[in-house]
Amino acid sequence: MSFDPESFERGALHETALVLDFAEVPILLVRGKSPGKTLVVTAAVHGDEYEGVRALLEVAREVDPAAMSGDLIAVPVANPPAFWNGTRNSPLDGANLARTFPGDPAGTPSQRLAWELGHRVIARADFYADLHSGGVKWRMPSMAGYDASDPRSEAGALAFGAEIVWGHPDIAPGRTVSFAKSRGIPFLYTEARGAGRIAADDLAMMKRGVINLLRRLAILPGEPERLPLRMRLHGEGNIERGINAPRRGFLIPEVDLLDRVEQGQLLGRLVDTHGRTLDEFRAPCAGVVGLRREFPPVEEGEPLFLIAEVLDVAGFDTMAP
Ligand SMILES: [Zn+2]
Structure with a gap:
């Protein structure tokens, strides 16, 4: 189960894995010809x-x-049981891996997976990036999220080159990024449109972002590619604390992703299969729609919308600080 990048020769790509008894987690280890920093990226x-x-x-x-001077440790499929099942959570124990860190080496499969990923891979990072998206059932803005209390995290998110950045005053426990934070490792995470697809511009953003982080860490020569920032968001990013479905129903949204909304504005309705309105959902505050449910049938408790505050972007230097 051990993974030691130093045991692999420099100047080459190595295809390796974290081997657990219920899954093999692929690792693409790119060792630079010269020593330097380590970027860890998971998806x-x-x-x-x-x-x-x-x-x-x-x-x-x-x-x-x-x-390259330094290493890229890429984990393209961090949660193989969920990946091969096509679901957000693991079919082995129903757990959300991104709420399971730091994990437990003697726990459930997801707890063991979290422990291995955290201690053997993420802990090696000088900077850590976790690539998320809206998943099959939601759409989210194509963006980089960061820890608003850590200037290194903010600078990394700005260097990534997404058009939208989202700063969070608090990082919920249990995440990959909260594990990184507990180790003093600066991080960012991404979102993208998701809905079970790969949009060409989202793919380009993520590839450019990883290259930009390699440049920022001087693992690759050159400067990160500057891009104009379109929107800067602030506030809670935990979709489980957004507006959730109080019951099963069919969702009829009235707003689109990234629409600006006023406090109290109608976001959407939940109807039954006779079309009778069961619930109306209104914006709890002014802001923009930071998450929208796309898959219309919803189960009780599932996230529907999340409203983010907007910070002024005028005159903002995308490479600061
Ligand atoms: Zn995710």
Whole structure:
């Protein structure tokens, strides 16, 4: 089960894995010709989020180890049981891996997976990026999220090059990124449109973002590619604390992703299979729609909408600080 990058030769791509008794977690280890920092990037921590998977499969094979000083540790499918099941959570224990860290080496499969990923892989990072997206049932903005209390995390998110960044005042426990934070490792995570697809511009954003982080860490030469920032969001990003379905029903949304809304504005309705309105959902505050449910049948407790605050972007330098 051990994984020691130092045991692999420099200047080459290595195809290796974390081997657990219920899953083999693929690792693409790109060791630079010279020593330097380590970037760790994971994807498919939620098994139904595919943009990051493809980005890592491609980037790890496209970068030139001979031009690198330091290492890229790419984990394209961090949660194989959920990935092969096409679901956000693991079919082995029903757990959300992104709420399971730091895990437990003697626990359930997801707890063991979290422990191995955290201690053997994420702990090696000088910077950590976790590539998420809206998954099969939701759409989210194509963005980089960061820890608003850590300037290194913010700088990394800005260097990533997404058009939208989202700063969070608190990081919920149990996540990959909260594990990184507990180790003093700066991080970012991404979202993208999801809905079970890979949009070409989302794939390009994620690939460019990984290259930009390699440049920022001086693992690759050159500067991150500057892009204009379109929107800067702030506030809670935990979709389980957004507006959730109080019961089973069919969702009729009245707003689109990234629409600006006023407090109290109608976001959507839940109807039964006779079309009778069961619930109306209104914006709890002014802001933009940061998450929208796309898959119309919903079960009790499932997230429907999340409203984010908007910070002014005028005159904002995308490379600061
Ligand atoms: Zn996710």
